[in-house]
Amino acid sequence: MTVARSERLLTLLQTLRRYRQPVSGAKLAAETGVSIRTLYRDIASLQAQGAHIEGEAGLGYVLKPGFMLPPMMFSEEEIEALVLGSRWVAKTADPRLAAGAADALAKIAAVLPPDLKEDLDNSTLLVATPRRGEDKADVALIRRAIRSEHMLDLVYEDDKGALTERRVWPFALGFFDSVRVMIAWCELRRDFRHFRTDRISSAVSTEKRYPRRRPVLLKEWREKEGIPPQP
Amino acid sequence: MTVARSERLLTLLQTLRRYRQPVSGAKLAAETGVSIRTLYRDIASLQAQGAHIEGEAGLGYVLKPGFMLPPMMFSEEEIEALVLGSRWVAKTADPRLAAGAADALAKIAAVLPPDLKEDLDNSTLLVATPRRGEDKADVALIRRAIRSEHMLDLVYEDDKGALTERRVWPFALGFFDSVRVMIAWCELRRDFRHFRTDRISSAVSTEKRYPRRRPVLLKEWREKEGIPPQP
DNA sequence: GGCCTACTGTCAGATTCCGGCAGTAGCGAT
DNA sequence: ATCGCTACTGCCGGAATCTGACAGTAGGCC
Numbered sequence: 001m002t003v004a005r006s007e008r009l010l011t012l013l014q015t016l017r018r019y020r021q022p023v024s025g026a027k028l029a030a031e032t033g034v035s036i037r038t039l040y041r042d043i044a045s046l047q048a049q050g051a052h053i054e055g056e057a058g059l060g061y062v063l064k065p066g067f068m069l070p071p072m073m074f075s076e077e078e079i080e081a082l083v084l085g086s087r088w089v090a091k092t093a094d095p096r097l098a099a100g101a102a103d104a105l106a107k108i109a110a111v112l113p114p115d116l117k118e119d120l121d122n123s124t125l126l127v128a129t130p131r132r133g134e135d136k137a138d139v140a141l142i143r144r145a146i147r148s149e150h151m152l153d154l155v156y157e158d159d160k161g162a163l164t165e166r167r168v169w170p171f172a173l174g175f176f177d178s179v180r181v182m183i184a185w186c187e188l189r190r191d192f193r194h195f196r197t198d199r200i201s202s203a204v205s206t207e208k209r210y211p212r213r214r215p216v217l218l219k220e221w222r223e224k225e226g227i228p229p230q231p
Numbered sequence: 232m233t234v235a236r237s238e239r240l241l242t243l244l245q246t247l248r249r250y251r252q253p254v255s256g257a258k259l260a261a262e263t264g265v266s267i268r269t270l271y272r273d274i275a276s277l278q279a280q281g282a283h284i285e286g287e288a289g290l291g292y293v294l295k296p297g298f299m300l301p302p303m304m305f306s307e308e309e310i311e312a313l314v315l316g317s318r319w320v321a322k323t324a325d326p327r328l329a330a331g332a333a334d335a336l337a338k339i340a341a342v343l344p345p346d347l348k349e350d351l352d353n354s355t356l357l358v359a360t361p362r363r364g365e366d367k368a369d370v371a372l373i374r375r376a377i378r379s380e381h382m383l384d385l386v387y388e389d390d391k392g393a394l395t396e397r398r399v400w401p402f403a404l405g406f407f408d409s410v411r412v413m414i415a416w417c418e419l420r421r422d423f424r425h426f427r428t429d430r431i432s433s434a435v436s437t438e439k440r441y442p443r444r445r446p447v448l449l450k451e452w453r454e455k456e457g458i459p460p461q462p
Numbered sequence: 463g464g465c466c467t468a469c470t471g472t473c474a475g476a477t478t479c480c481g482g483c484a485g486t487a488g489c490g491a492t
Numbered sequence: 493a494t495c496g497c498t499a500c501t502g503c504c505g506g507a508a509t510c511t512g513a514c515a516g517t518a519g520g521c522c
Binding site for chain 3: 493494495496497498499500501502503504505506507508509510511512513514515516517518519520521522
């Protein structure tokens with residue numbers, strides 16, 4: 001079997017993923033247990049299969065953030081669910097995530113057999129998705145702050161239209177119906193608060209990391225709200 | 232390169248997909264240009280990779296309906312979009328499709344590196360999805376009728392609560408906000424009509440195929456409603 | 463029983479893969 | 493400009509793997 005080879009390519013990819021900085025080919029070869037010559041061939045194979053690996057002389061290899069899915073079998077319902085869900089995200093989410101959904105959709109559609117693709121177009125469709133309001137805030141900025149656990153300085157408009165300034169520790173971005181909600185610890189109120197992104201007048205990223213870990217905040221918030229963990 | 236082999240496995244899978252009835256190994260071997268012995272090995276490889284291929288002595292091979300995705304690279308945003316969309320489908324759609332979404336989610340989560348999986352759990356979540364009302368109709372039955380282009384006999388409750396009986400030609404299932412809508416040609420009104428699935432008191436599948444093709448109906452309906460084709 | 467088929471074991475030959483060597487080229491620092 | 497580090501390619505012999513052929517077992521269909 002060539003199972004050994006594909007296995008090796010997968011571990012190579014995962015090894016490459018762990019490093020964020022450039023890694024030399026020699027190091028990768030040592031970790032995967034092959035010679036340098038073979039490693040170059042393996043890298044070429046991965047690139048041929050669509051992996052975004054960049055190599056520069058004098059520096060090493062870096063893998064663009066993302067993930068390679070191994071070959072997988074999906075049933076009709078599963079494909080239909082993935083496509084429908086992606087269409088919903090493409091219409092509902094913020095531009096950055098919506099673009100991701102559209103790209104994923106295009107990738108999947110590109111490898112789908114024509115008959116199955118036509119079936120999808122015809123059998124399930126998203127008629128319309130109402131948008132409550134346009135975001136004032138930069139959702140990409142919020143997403144970045146969440147990923148890196150950094151504080152945000154907000155100008156927020158509450159229910160009555162009053163503007164308040166506050167520093168918050170964002171740890172999640174939720175979708176409630178068609179409204180996006182940032183969930184964060186609010187230093188002003190000393191409690192968890194939900195902020196509708198269409199009411200965030202401005203969000204400024206601070207360079208300060210908040211003193212608690214995101215998963216912990218999320219867990220406490222879930223307990224307080226009585227929301228079970230995601231499937 | 233082993234590119235030849237994986238290429239061959241992919242064409243084998245696609246060949247197998249074209250037949251709906253059992254195919255003998257000899258025929259498959261001839262079509263892919265290998266010996267019988269190698270074909271058995273190839274089938275075993277595909278099964279090891281998760282393909283749902285069933286072989287029975289005296290009959291041949293059949294591939295369960297579905298599709299195998301080749302290895303693909305997804306960016307962070309794309310994976311996040313797929314996961315978020317699947318969660319939405321799992322909560323919003325009918326049980327059959329929801330189960331498909333949950334299964335797809337589980338498959339993706341199973342091969343995701345732990346750190347990325349945790350990132351997804353924390354950074355994006357679906358807070359809640361309101362359900363307007365429970366479906367009275369069997370959505371799976373409707374989905375089947377659409378796929379096979381069969382007529383349905385409905386008992387439908389209109390806006391004022393009046394019950395009407397009608398024969399329709401269903402060709403699409405839409406999602407409008409959190410309400411599912413079946414789109415069909417109504418023989419009673421001689422026009423296109425939308426039927427909210429939570430108002431369909433009963434749906435009986437007839438054995439009759441409707442006289443027009445689904446894509447044509449869909450196209451005419453789109454033109455009438457001014458809805459552009461799906462991305 | 464006869465026919466067709468899925469499967470497994472074995473084995474020699476064809477094919478591919480792997481490691482080592484040599485050489486070219488780009489990047490950064492001294 | 494020179495040196496060290498690195499990516500990358502061509503080539504070749506030995507190792508590993510894959511392939512095809514044959515033989516044999518087992519299960520379904522007539």
